[in-house]
Amino acid sequence: MAGLRERQKAKRQRAILQAASTLFKQNGYEAARIEAIAEAAEVSVGTFYNYFEHKADLLLAIVSMEVEEVLNQGQGVVDAPQADAYDAICTLVATYYDHSLVYLTKEMWRTAMAFSIQSPDTPFSRRYRELDLALAEQVVALMERLQQGGQVLRGVDARAFGELTFLGLNGLFTTYTVSEDMALDELKAAMFRKVRALTAQIGVAEAG
Structure with missing residues (x-):
């Protein structure tokens, strides 16, 4: 069970990173919003902040x-x-x-x-x-x-x-x-x- 949780955690983190990379490229680092990154990664803003404190x-x-x-x-x-x-x-x-x-x-x-x-x-x-x-x-x-x-x-x-x-x-x-x-x-x-x-x-x- 612990292994499954770790894999799910890694999958969510990878999704956040890929969404952020895409939005940073499209909109620029400064313009990209945390809310938009979370939405693109299909996670809540609260979940995003469980992984990263800021951009x-x-x-x-x-x-x-x-x-x-x-x-x-x-x-x-x-x-x-x-x-x-x-x-x-x-x-x-x-x-x-x-x-x-x-x-x-x-x-x-x-x-x-x-x-x-x-x-x-x-x-x-x-x-x-x-x-x-x-x-x-x-x-x-x-x-x-x-x-x-x-x-x-x-x-x-x-x-x-x-x-x-x-x-x-x-x-x-x-x-x-x-x-x-x-x-x-x-x-x-x-x-x-x-x-x-x-x-x-x-x-x-x-x-x-």
Whole structure:
């Protein structure tokens, strides 16, 4: 019985998150109303508040859902990387970028980033940083896996290069979110150029 209740609770929470994501995209984060989200999720407003105290908590939950799915997909790249380091790193980068707007819009990302900067000591901001750290650690794990497989030179500081790669892809993603005119293909092309330069520096031949 307890297992059934937990599944029902998870189902309601997922419904709220998907409804909120849809309405945030349609109306904008600020304009979307709690009452409309609850109605779209087919729950009462009281039930909504059993799950989330306010919209900021809801936005963080959507960010978490996004990043957790990305991490699951990225783990497949880490576990079985392509033979060429450039291709492997670009595949992981593309996995992150391609999934970035599944549940969130650029405006939602900007709002989440602003919350994390404006109130760095809140649970929202701490969780946001934890998610960033998890992504960074996955990039490091890929770099270390490539080094173990001989695609990255043994003397290279794989952790440092992994962290630099994450800083690069994260910084470009921030640029992407603040530019409504920048297309996803432009974002990926810009990062792929950096990856090509990176792989050249760690002694790996560039992909043809």
